[in-house]
Amino acid sequence: MKRIAIVSIAILLCAWTAFGQTATKYFVAHQGGYIGEATVTVDKKGKVLSASLNEWQGPGGWAEYNSPDGKSLMDGAVVRVPDPLANTSNPDPMIKGYMFYVYNLKEDGTYVWSQFTPGKDAFTKPTRQYELDFEGLMSNPIRAAAYAKAAREDNLYNVTIDGLKVTLGKKASQTVHYGNMDKANKMATYMPLTKESIGYRYNYKALIDFFKAHPTADYTAFSLKKTKVTIVEDKNVDANAKAADYTAAEDTVFVVADAVTGATYSDFPHYALELQAAYKMALALQHKAFKK
Known part of the structure; x- marks a missing residue:
């Protein structure tokens, strides 16, 4: 009986190590207008098994163009989230x-995505x-x-x-x-x-690769350096890019x-830092279970 119990515990530990502990940190990305989703999985010893960062387009990146020529957004475009x-x-x-x-035209001539609220007889800005x-x-x-889940599930x-x-009109995937x-x-074709x-997706690869190797680094203490950047073409990173097109002698x-x-x-x-926050959350979850 004791032998069976020991074997069972060993199997559980192996299963835990294989799948690890995962945590996700959500945030408003870039200068706003995008939703970030940083996810990190660690093993029992705190080693990063996997890391990813999704940056989902906000309404401005997918709302259907409503201008007369169908090429831009104008006042009155509405999305549901x-x-x-x-x-x-x-x-x-x-x-x-x-x-x-x-999509709301303000008095100063600029636009903003405003809440559109149902009232007694109509929606109002x-x-x-x-x-x-x-x-x-x-x-x-x-x-x-909820937004990230909806973006992923279309x-x-x-x-x-x-x-x-x-x-309902077209889905975001149809008008992105x-x-x-x-x-x-x-x-994706953004940046x-x-x-x-090197564009967004090769930058993303550099971010993930570096973070996985240095999850505890002080990312607030960065510096900038002019140097030659070399990338190896990988269609699984950026299906639309040709690495040979990047010819800069050096980059920052x-x-x-x-x-x-x-x-x-x-x-x-x-x-x-968002990935690091997810990393800390995953480490905490190893020691304290939270209700879901």
Whole structure:
């Protein structure tokens, strides 16, 4: 009996080591307008088994163009986003549990994605707009997690609204402007590789590779260095890029702990810190179980 128990414990430990402990940190990415999802899995000894960072397009990256020529966004474009905290008492299943955002032309001539709120007879824009509604609301991890899940499951919609009647239009995947909802996806075209830049996806690879090797580094203590950057073409990283097109003699690269990261995009320290936060969360979950 004791032998069976010991074998059972050994099997459980092996299974735990094989699958590891995973944690995800949600955040508003770039300068706003994108939702980040940093996920890290560690083994029993705290070694990083895997790390990833999805950066999902916000409404501006996928809302269907509504200008007369169909090439740009204008005032009045509306999208629907799953949101566990939105319109929770509304009896209409097309509205309950969803947040609506409208592309809103402000008095100063600039646009902002505003909350579009159902009223007695119709949806209304806010009367005064001080903050960026989408970015502000997505700073709540409950909302950000719901958005990331919807983006992954293709459950974000363009909608038209007549009074209080909501009609679903095209899905985000059908109207996304940059090839894929996730900037890091190999099919995405956001920030492409050029003769002067390695582009988003090779920067993403550099970020992940460096973080996995240095999960405890102080990413706030970075420096910048001019150096030659070499990339090896990999269609699983960027399906649309030709590595030979990048011909810059040198580039500005982030250096952390005296190690050259290979990353050149300005978001590197921020995203590394988000991955590190997920890493710390995974380590904490090894020792303390939280209710789900």
